[in-house]
Amino acid sequence: MIILKKQKHIYEKRWKYYDKKWKELEKSINNIGNWRLITAITGIIVAGISNRMNLYYLFWSSMIIFIGIFVYLVAVYNRVKNFNHCIQLLRRINETAMDRLHGKWTKFKDTGEEFRDESHQFSQDLDIFGKGSLFQWTNTAETYHGRKKLNEFLTKPCHSSTILYKRQETIKELSRKLWWRQKFQMEAMRINDKKLNEATLLNWATHQYPFYRKKWVGFGIKLLPIATILSIFLAFGAHRISKIIPILAIIIHICLLLIKVKKRNHILNTVFQYKNNIKTYGKMLIHFETTSYDSKYIKDLQKSLVNQEGTKAFHQINKLETLVDSISNRSNFVFLPINIITLWDYQCMVALERWKEQSGGLIEKWLEVLGEMEALSSLASISFDYPHWTMPKFTEKPSVFETKNLGHPLLTNNQVDNDVTIMEPSRILLITGSNMSGKSTLLRTAGINLVLAYSGAPVCASYFQCSFMKIFTCMRISDNLEKSISSFYAELLRIKEIVKAAEGEGQVFFLLDEVFKGTNSQDRHIGAKRLINKLYGLDSMGMVSTHDLELGEIEKESNGKIRNYHFQEYYKDNKIYFDYKLRPGVSTTRNALYLIKMAGIEG
Structure with a gap:
């Protein structure tokens, strides 16, 4: 292309x-x-x-x-x-x-595996996390908060058109700022461990150590070193006072440093382990805060980083970086005499507490904003890489899923587009077709594009409009040995969850692939028919794929409220081919026996 x-x-x-x-x-x-x-x-x-x-x-x-x-x-x-x-x-x-x-993105190391949740209502079936997933394909976030925010964008669909249109505006602007996005990512790549949770740092930043905040402590640790240095000069340089005085002063310093030394070392070492990350966050904040933007969404994020005195976040974190640098000298054995004379550990503790009083409670907000910008930059890379994709439109009308040239975003090199529309009076598409014809892929195509739409990203289509719906899938159900649950019972539990959601508030968009496949064909047919009728009677819409061609009769029984579509294959030179194009009506072809024969099983 x-x-x-x-x-x-x-x-x-x-x-x-x-x-x-x-x-x-x-x-x-x-x-x-x-x-x-x-x-x-x-x-x-x-x-x-x-x-x-x-x-x-x-x-x-x-x-x-x-x-x-x-x-x-x-x-x-x-x-x-x-x-x-x-x-x-x-x-x-x-x-x-x-x-x-x-198309070589499946080798990327960050698959978001830790975010996988088999109980989630759609992420497992739609390949949101894991190898070959949407996360692996689109993620450019390097920090813990950035990856976490992208996870939220992809698993917690936003149903506010106001917020989504603002995100779209932001993503469009960031897509044009290629250099800005790459430099922002480059700064973030300096993070020691992208999966490192900053909870320890945040706990330190908000936890108070009252002793070091007392004014007399701050005054005392400044006065004592000055007095000690002066006594050393007067005793050993000018010979005006007894040498016992500076010796006693140094002994007092040593005793002070030994008081609660383990606790103080633990506190200082805790913040020191984040030295590199703090420096990285400072670089990212400078890059973010010193750039001008057109998007109101980003401007609001910038404003949220400024404290009550009007100081920008990067100025505040730069001060912390300087303080953390001063802690690093403690590990040097040569620095020990200086630590004793100047009470350096106390100086660091007092300075850090003073910084925390002013800015400690703001760190979490800074990291969240940086994380959100990383997540938005990830989605903006889609917009830049695929400028022919469209930004979805949202309607307050119920039961709308209207697309043209809809394709699967992860199959860009072998992609076949289809026009898929579900609108009143029809609310359910029944998809039939032979094995490997594309039924499951179509369901995932619809689902994953809805996920992108509700995150604010562009979708793989030339036109896309939808209502706000809760996405539920029942496609890739397996046994749960830990809970002693068979795949069939696990499928029933998921279907029960979908029905319950449809009975509640908000419309449900469901994707069901070969339901009740764990039982005999007669029970499967009756069960599937009952389920489809049940879902249609509730506030829901969606797609159902099946090999059961007799289910196609349900279209007539529903007076067109449920519509049949199918995929078909063709044969050439004794080989089977698929065009993966969606057609109206029930499938008229079968290929199971042909595939069984190809596997070397003949009667």
Whole structure:
């Protein structure tokens, strides 16, 4: 498709640029590393020769010069290496985007497996999570909150047209901001563990340690180090006071540091373990808050990050990052004397509590907003990659599911589109057809596009309009050995759940695939017929697939309220083929015996 070729070309061009840049920077890093080594060796040689020749002026001046050059080269090396890491991440992002368009996305590691819930009303049957899932295909979120928010978008359908149209507007804008989305994702990729729950950090941020908030404690830990340093100078430098005084002062400091040392270390280590994540969130907030947007939805998210004093979130989290950096010095044994003299642990505790008083309660909001932007960016990537897809329309009218050229979003390389419409007076489509003809895929196609629609994303169709309905499926039911439940009984429980939902508030959209397949054909026919009539009499609509061709008679009995559609196959050169096109009426073909024969089973 020409449109997809354009998107592929964009990603390929960006990948080539970053790949070339990465290789150039790799050479630069090696060169800087070599110069750093040459500087160190040369400095040692010059220092050694000047020292042996008693040229102390040359010794000290060369030491200062070479150490200065070496420190400068280390700083440049780290800066270039950090920049190269960013380039590597951007290179990987575009490589992943190309793989997604080429249909190689099933190898992506993040499948959202931890979000799988077999009891969920539709996510298991519609392949929302797991290998080959909607989540695996569309997710670009890297943080825990981003992945969690995308999970909510896909499993908790929004039934507010106001919110959905705002999301659509936002997704359209973000789809045009390719560079913004890729940089945002690049910053997020620095997270240590994308599945790490930030609950510990949030608990620390909201938990108070009253002792360190007392004014006299803050005043005391500032005054004591000053007095101790002054006493050291007066005793050992000016010889004005007894040396016992600074020694006693240091002993007092040591005693103070030993009081509740385990608890204090635990608190400081708790926040320190999130050092990298805090820095990453700071980068993400800067990128988000310093960009201007047209979407009111995003503008409202930006405003929610500003505190009562008008300070933006990235300024606040940057202060926390500075404080956490100061904690890192504690792990250095050389820093121990400084910790004793300055009461550094107390300084850190007081400063952190002061920060928490002002901003601690806001961290969760910051992470939620960043997570929502990640989830929206994931959906925006669909809009960018498939610009020919449509944004769905929503109607307050009941029983509307109207589509043109509806396709399965995960089968983009082998996709067959169909026009599917369910509207009054008809509310149920009965789909018949032989094995492998496309019945189950059609049901999943309708369901997964509804999931996308209710998340605010574009759908795989040229036209899509629907009512607000609760999605329920009964398609992939299996035994539950832990609960000693057979597949047939599990299917009955799911059907009971669907009927109960249809009897409650809000309309239900159901997808039933070969119901009651765990019993004999006569009971299956009677049971399916009763269920279809029951669902039609309730506030529900949907699709039912079946091999039972006799069920097609129900269309006449319902006076057209239930409509028959089918798929068919054809044979050529003794081979079976499917066109996967939906046709009105009941299926007139069968292929089970042919497939049995192909399997080598002949009578």
